Amino acid sequence: MRLILKSPLHRSRAFTLxxxxxxxxxxxxxxxxxxxxxxxxxxxxxQSQDLTTAENLARFDLEQMNNTVYASxxxxxxxxxxxxxxxxxxxxxxxxxxxxxxxxxxxxxxQVVKSGSAQVLAKLVTYISKNVRYxx
Amino acid sequence: MIKKRKGLALIAAIMLIVFVTIVVFxxxxxxxxxxxxxxxxxxxxxxxxxxxxxxxxxxxxxxxSRNLPSRYGSFTLGLxxxxxxxxxxxGGTAADLMMVDTSNTSQSGxxxxxxxxxxxxxxxxxxxxxxxxxxxWVKSGTVRTLVSIRIGGVNIPATISPASSPATAVFTTPYVxxxxxxxxxxxxxxxSGNMSGLSSMIIQFVMSDASTKTVSVFPASNNCIFTIxxxxxxxxxxxxRTIKADYNLMPTTYATTSRISDIDEINTEITAP
Numbered sequence: 001m002r003l004i005l006k007s008p009l010h011r012s013r014a015f016t017l018x019x020x021x022x023x024x025x026x027x028x029x030x031x032x033x034x035x036x037x038x039x040x041x042x043x044x045x046x047q048s049q050d051l052t053t054a055e056n057l058a059r060f061d062l063e064q065m066n067n068t069v070y071a072s073x074x075x076x077x078x079x080x081x082x083x084x085x086x087x088x089x090x091x092x093x094x095x096x097x098x099x100x101x102x103x104x105x106x107x108x109x110x111q112v113v114k115s116g117s118a119q120v121l122a123k124l125v126t127y128i129s130k131n132v133r134y135x136x
Numbered sequence: 137m138i139k140k141r142k143g144l145a146l147i148a149a150i151m152l153i154v155f156v157t158i159v160v161f162x163x164x165x166x167x168x169x170x171x172x173x174x175x176x177x178x179x180x181x182x183x184x185x186x187x188x189x190x191x192x193x194x195x196x197x198x199x200x201s202r203n204l205p206s207r208y209g210s211f212t213l214g215l216x217x218x219x220x221x222x223x224x225x226x227g228g229t230a231a232d233l234m235m236v237d238t239s240n241t242s243q244s245g246x247x248x249x250x251x252x253x254x255x256x257x258x259x260x261x262x263x264x265x266x267x268x269x270x271x272x273w274v275k276s277g278t279v280r281t282l283v284s285i286r287i288g289g290v291n292i293p294a295t296i297s298p299a300s301s302p303a304t305a306v307f308t309t310p311y312v313x314x315x316x317x318x319x320x321x322x323x324x325x326x327x328s329g330n331m332s333g334l335s336s337m338i339i340q341f342v343m344s345d346a347s348t349k350t351v352s353v354f355p356a357s358n359n360c361i362f363t364i365x366x367x368x369x370x371x372x373x374x375x376x377r378t379i380k381a382d383y384n385l386m387p388t389t390y391a392t393t394s395r396i397s398d399i400d401e402i403n404t405e406i407t408a409p
Contacts (some may be wrong), residue, residue: 016145019145019146020145022146023145023146023148023149026146026149026150026153027149027152027153030153030156030157034156034157034160037160037164038160038163041163041164041167044167044170044171045167048167048170048171048174051174051178052174052177055174055177055178055181058181059181062185066188095193096193096196096200097196097200103196103199103200104196105192105193105196107189107218109219122178123182124181124182124185125182125185125186125189125218125219125222126185126186126188126189126192126218127188127189127192127193127196127218128192129192129193129195129196129199130196131199131391131394132192132195132395132396133393133394133395133396134395134396134399135395135396135397135398
């Protein structure tokens with residue numbers, strides 16, 4: 001009677017232990033790629049924040065150039081642009097005429113990088129011509 | 137009781153794995169979409185500024201190539217590269233590309249004189265050709281009818297019907313504005329009698345591609361408007377942005393007052409020439 005009662009209990013405990021070990025192994029195998037993926041997701045969130053901020057800063061600068069006196073549109077590097085931890089690199093060259101021509105066109109390339117990094121997060125390019133006036 | 141709980145840990149673990157996998161998969165999909173959206177936003181901005189480059193460059197071309205008083209200058213249509221893989225393409229309808237200078241018009245006897253037209257582009261296609269003119273005028277006194285139209289020193293063969301305002305002159309052969317752009321005088325729009333008492337006149341030019349341009353020609357006004365359309369694109373993407381700008385040369389005060397009189401974004405891609 002004692003043996004009959006004891007035996008199933010022992011078997012049950014042994015199964016649970018094996019299951020537990022198997023479970024730990026299986027969870028461990030699955031957890032590794034999942035944790036790597038999740039870690040990448042966290043990185044992606046920061047990266048997307050960088051891209052969005054850089055894009056907005058580049059647009060902000062080009063809009064400023066659209067509303068700046070033509071002669072004042074020049075090449076410049078501005079660290080920590082607008083107080084953000086991003087550097088703005090504006091490169092200006094003439095595609096038509098020169099600085100002394102009656103008519104000319106400047107090519108404006110705006111690049112934004114994370115301060116201390118060389119990786120360009122956003123880049124916009126446009127032309128602005130001399131003597132182009134708007135109705136507003 | 138113990139027997140019933142057998143295998144619970146494994147089942148729970150599998151369920152957890154399935155759940156976490158679904159969550160991770162969803163998160164991955166979301167983040168991929170998110171990045172795709174950020175990428176599209178960046179391309180959108182690039183395209184807008186590339187389209188702007190096309191407009192600005194066209195205005196430079198017009199201003200640089202002007203040689204008053206023989207021509208206002210012109211620009212070219214087609215594809216241009218601003219940077220590697222970053223382009224703009226300029227185009228437009230025939231009506232967009234026709235300049236109509238209304239700064240010098242006057243009524244003289246039975247004629248309206250002093251109107252000048254010019255092709256705004258040196259590009260062959262699209263041809264800027266007038267196929268019909270619809271003329272509407274307001275005049276006190278005796279009623280007059282349209283008799284003839286003389287452009288570039290030649291009376292244009294046309295069927296005029298009706299002849300009273302609004303009169304329609306359908307040209308026998310479309311009048312093509314040349315692609316080495318210089319002013320072409322609309323020497324006269326002749327009526328059946330003296331036009332004194334004329335208070336206003338509007339001409340609608342119907343081009344051979346069916347596009348139209350409506351211009352107030354009398355009384356004279358410091359206007360000569362044409363339209364530039366430019367589409368910005370980045371290679372490898374089908375995203376585009378198009379800007380349409382009306383540029384007024386303001387002929388009597390050209391250098392100081394010429395300006396973009398209207399600028400809008402339109403949802404049409406310029407694909408030719």
